[in-house]
Amino acid sequence: MANASVKEQVGDLVTRAKRRVGAEQPSAADDDGRVGIVRGALQTFGDGDTDGFLDALRHDVVWEAPNGGHFPGGGEQLGRDAVKSEFIDNCERTFTDFGFKPETFVDADDTDAVVVIGRYEGSGVEGARLHEPAVQIWEFQGNAVARVRIFTDSAGFPPVITERREEEMEEQEREEKEKEEKEKREKEEAKAEKDDSDKSESSDETKSESSDDTKAEKKDDSESEDD
Numbered sequence: 001m002a003n004a005s006v007k008e009q010v011g012d013l014v015t016r017a018k019r020r021v022g023a024e025q026p027s028a029a030d031d032d033g034r035v036g037i038v039r040g041a042l043q044t045f046g047d048g049d050t051d052g053f054l055d056a057l058r059h060d061v062v063w064e065a066p067n068g069g070h071f072p073g074g075g076e077q078l079g080r081d082a083v084k085s086e087f088i089d090n091c092e093r094t095f096t097d098f099g100f101k102p103e104t105f106v107d108a109d110d111t112d113a114v115v116v117i118g119r120y121e122g123s124g125v126e127g128a129r130l131h132e133p134a135v136q137i138w139e140f141q142g143n144a145v146a147r148v149r150i151f152t153d154s155a156g157f158p159p160v161i162t163e164r165r166e167e168e169m170e171e172q173e174r175e176e177k178e179k180e181e182k183e184k185r186e187k188e189e190a191k192a193e194k195d196d197s198d199k200s201e202s203s204d205e206t207k208s209e210s211s212d213d214t215k216a217e218k219k220d221d222s223e224s225e226d227d
Contacts, residue, residue, distance in 0.1 A: 039102070056145055096124070099122065112141070
């Protein structure tokens with residue numbers, strides 16, 4: 001899905017909402033309403049307060065994200081627990097820092113929704129950088145978020161590090177560490193053996209020289225007696 005098509009998928013909703021409110025950015029007063037709830041939820045998520053983020057959602061919230069590609073928690077997730085385990089936990093394993101930076105909030109009254117245009121940004125655990133445009137639609141029932149729909153190019157995200165993948169990485173790290181420690185021990189043992197061998201050779205040479213000196217001394221003594 002190209003970046004242009006992301007906005008096209010929600011283009012009608014965004015256009016109608018903008019026409020009604022007359023501006024892309026909400027006024028300060030809007031922050032007391034649904035826009036404020038969404039803004040606050042995104043802020044708490046960015047601050048690492050995942051519990052605060054989840055508190056903005058209904059217990060039976062419907063979470064819809066790109067299915068396929070690498071978006072963490074892609075597909076449909078039902079309820080807060082699923083959002084936590086499939087989206088939040090996967091994000092924490094996959095990224096060292098991650099968040100959604102909103103650029104535009106649009107309060108769509110006729111659909112009881114807030115449309116947010118912005119981008120996902122983050123740094124992957126395995127080194128990849130994320131900078132991907134996205135559109136979110138937060139649908140409300142009263143003052144509670146009943147449904148969140150996310151549109152973005154999931155191919156632009158780094159591969160998700162699942163719990164199983166994390167265990168495999170940890171096991172691989174342990175094996176590599178054990179291998180390094182084994183190689184270090186083998187090098188130390190080889191060096192110790194070489195040092196012992198060098199000392200033994202040096203000792204033999206010293207003994208040989210001492211024996212030669214003794215023989216020479218005896219020969220000198222013998223010649224002296226003959227004289």
